[in-house]
Amino acid sequence: xxxxxPAYGLAAVIVAALPFVxxxxxxxxxxxxxxxxxxxxxxxxGYTGLLSFGHAAFLGSAAYAAGHALxxxxxxxxxxxxxxxxxxxxxxxxxxxxxxxRSGIYFAMITLAMAQMVFFFFLxxxxxxxxxxxxxxxxxTLFGIVDLHNDLNLYYLVMAIFAIGYFIIWRAVHSPFGQVxxxxxxxxxxxxxxxxxxxxxxxxxxxLSAALAGLAGATKALVFVSATLSDATWQMSGLVIxxxxxxxxxxxxxxxxxxxxxxxxxNKVGDFGRALANLTGLDWFMRLGESVTIVIGLIFVVCVMAxxxxxxxxxxxLKARRAPAAKA
Amino acid sequence: xxxxxxxPIQALxxxxxxxxxxxxxxxxxxxxLAVIFGLLNVINFAHGALYMMGAFVAWMGLSYLGLNYWAxxxxxxxxxxxxxxxxxxxxxxxxxxxxxxxxxxxTFGLTLMIEGLxxxxxxxxxxxxxxxQALTGATNLGFMVLPNxxxxxxxxxxxxxxxxxxxxxxxxxGALLRAGTENPRLVEAFGVNVPRMISLTYGFGVAxxxxxxxxxxxxxxxxxxxxSNLIIVVFAVVVIGGMGSILGSIVTGLGLGVxxxxxxxxxxxxxxxxxxxxxxxxxxxxxxxLFGREK
Numbered sequence: 001x002x003x004x005x006p007a008y009g010l011a012a013v014i015v016a017a018l019p020f021v022x023x024x025x026x027x028x029x030x031x032x033x034x035x036x037x038x039x040x041x042x043x044x045x046g047y048t049g050l051l052s053f054g055h056a057a058f059l060g061s062a063a064y065a066a067g068h069a070l071x072x073x074x075x076x077x078x079x080x081x082x083x084x085x086x087x088x089x090x091x092x093x094x095x096x097x098x099x100x101x102r103s104g105i106y107f108a109m110i111t112l113a114m115a116q117m118v119f120f121f122f123l124x125x126x127x128x129x130x131x132x133x134x135x136x137x138x139x140x141t142l143f144g145i146v147d148l149h150n151d152l153n154l155y156y157l158v159m160a161i162f163a164i165g166y167f168i169i170w171r172a173v174h175s176p177f178g179q180v181x182x183x184x185x186x187x188x189x190x191x192x193x194x195x196x197x198x199x200x201x202x203x204x205x206x207x208l209s210a211a212l213a214g215l216a217g218a219t220k221a222l223v224f225v226s227a228t229l230s231d232a233t234w235q236m237s238g239l240v241i242x243x244x245x246x247x248x249x250x251x252x253x254x255x256x257x258x259x260x261x262x263x264x265x266x267n268k269v270g271d272f273g274r275a276l277a278n279l280t281g282l283d284w285f286m287r288l289g290e291s292v293t294i295v296i297g298l299i300f301v302v303c304v305m306a307x308x309x310x311x312x313x314x315x316x317x318l319k320a321r322r323a324p325a326a327k328a
Numbered sequence: 329x330x331x332x333x334x335x336p337i338q339a340l341x342x343x344x345x346x347x348x349x350x351x352x353x354x355x356x357x358x359x360x361l362a363v364i365f366g367l368l369n370v371i372n373f374a375h376g377a378l379y380m381m382g383a384f385v386a387w388m389g390l391s392y393l394g395l396n397y398w399a400x401x402x403x404x405x406x407x408x409x410x411x412x413x414x415x416x417x418x419x420x421x422x423x424x425x426x427x428x429x430x431x432x433x434x435t436f437g438l439t440l441m442i443e444g445l446x447x448x449x450x451x452x453x454x455x456x457x458x459x460x461q462a463l464t465g466a467t468n469l470g471f472m473v474l475p476n477x478x479x480x481x482x483x484x485x486x487x488x489x490x491x492x493x494x495x496x497x498x499x500x501x502g503a504l505l506r507a508g509t510e511n512p513r514l515v516e517a518f519g520v521n522v523p524r525m526i527s528l529t530y531g532f533g534v535a536x537x538x539x540x541x542x543x544x545x546x547x548x549x550x551x552x553x554x555x556s557n558l559i560i561v562v563f564a565v566v567v568i569g570g571m572g573s574i575l576g577s578i579v580t581g582l583g584l585g586v587x588x589x590x591x592x593x594x595x596x597x598x599x600x601x602x603x604x605x606x607x608x609x610x611x612x613x614x615x616x617x618l619f620g621r622e623k
Contacts, residue, residue, distance in 0.1 A: 051429045051432070053432075098608055098611045098612065101611050101612075101615040102567070102611070102615055102616075104428060104429070105365075105371045105428050105429070105432060106567060108371070108429065108432055109371065109563040109564070109566065109567050110567055110607070110611065112560055112563055113560060113561075113563055113564040113567065113603075113604050113607055114604065114608070116560045116561075116564075116604060117601045117604035117605070117608075120600045120601045120604075121601065124597055124600075234556070234560060235440075238436055238440070241433065241436075245433070291444045291445075291447060292444075293440045293441075293443060293444035293447070294440070294441050294444035294445055294448065295444075296437075296440055296444075297437045297438065297439070297440030297441035297442075297443075297444060298437070298441055299437075300433065300434075300436060300437025300440060301419065301434060301437040301438060301441065303437075304423070304430050304433045304434040304437060305419060305422065305423075305434070308426075308430070
């Protein structure tokens, strides 16, 4: 960390200054929430080699739990966030216990199916408001002092939450625990034969990842003052895979860049389509904004076919190729 | 009126039939997934989207070209199967050496693209598809009124599934296919064109999905979203049944359809989740699935 500390410090200063150079705070907060979500997901896919296709369940359940605690029970903000994290963590424990009984492709299918079950539960349960979702969640005050209805105050809270979440992930990856996870990813039978309780490590990684995804979800509910079904859909589970894939699986900073790109894309595809329509004269491009999924799907295909290391992974590979040349 | 557990027998049998209809779709889709997975080691997420394409191609054939249901029942699977072969040759071929997860991710991306394209042209609302003339109406069996079309769906899918089972388990072509699943390199050494076999297998699995789509067109509305919700349930079906056995896929698919149908009668709120709950129970008791083998 010592060597990277200046870089992280600089990044923190830049992010802290963003609202003052004209960046819309809600947009930046949205990026940070998704970035935390993607980093948590990457702990599982990139460092443990488990593809969860149901991480939206944790994002969504934490958003609903936090929203319900804040709105209906009137809990203080920090407790509401904590409650969201706990609910997501417990759900992660339940889903994880079942999913780790199978590996590889089945793991992905099981997590997807469990997440779909959670989705149907939210669709039918009364406290979630069904298709409308929870609206007008009070943001409240932090520790009774800082008024969070002010976007700028909330911005720094979200930034702090992201920093804490990122630090936990960084710490986990660089610990003996993280080494075992990486060993699991590379060669599970060998890890088992070395005497590690493989299932326990997988489950722990799963719960940690789910809880952190929950932290992102609860924070997102606070930012948008709402919790909706779209947070819990399988499309959202796919989106977080894409963020991690674009940025680079198994890299710490990759998912952050991926999240930024995906959020930017969702916001800007409409403009891009209009530009294309003007350029080509095809009216169809005008509707590109409504069908972001086509673009998302196309990027998915391109990433899988030709860009599997992601942006950060490709940069690291480039650096590794250059380094010996520079020495010689 | 006769009742069972306080519910009229008529309604119960009606739901049973509806469950069998849904079960037929589960069976055909999970069978296709299992055949593809056996040889390609790819879980085809796009299966739901291709099922939707089957239904849409049938609808397009009727509305643009005036081709009737029976023609499209043959043509739509061929067209979608050809589309699948193109995908296999262009894209999937390059991923076989990699982790199996990339195949899932690629087909997921394709799903988003296919669905997005159909949505941008046809919107999210469904297009009605008329029931073919010969199968309209219902037959009175005495104890219940049997809608002809639904009976046809169940019969057709059972026949197609059993034919698939026969080809794979009892013919020379099937023997090659099974050998290719066990050890593709050895089969290739015996002079079999394995890459072509892989393409055709994918095409066949996809055609099966499209066939299910055409069968579904008159029962359900033809909508761009009809596939994505189905495919996740089918994944659960595959986890429950395990992909080791062909007959297992068929039985599990039909059985879960029936259970879902009954759940609609006794506890409607749980009908959309019952398959997932069963999956959780099966995973807890028998992780390899009902017909699967522990590796």
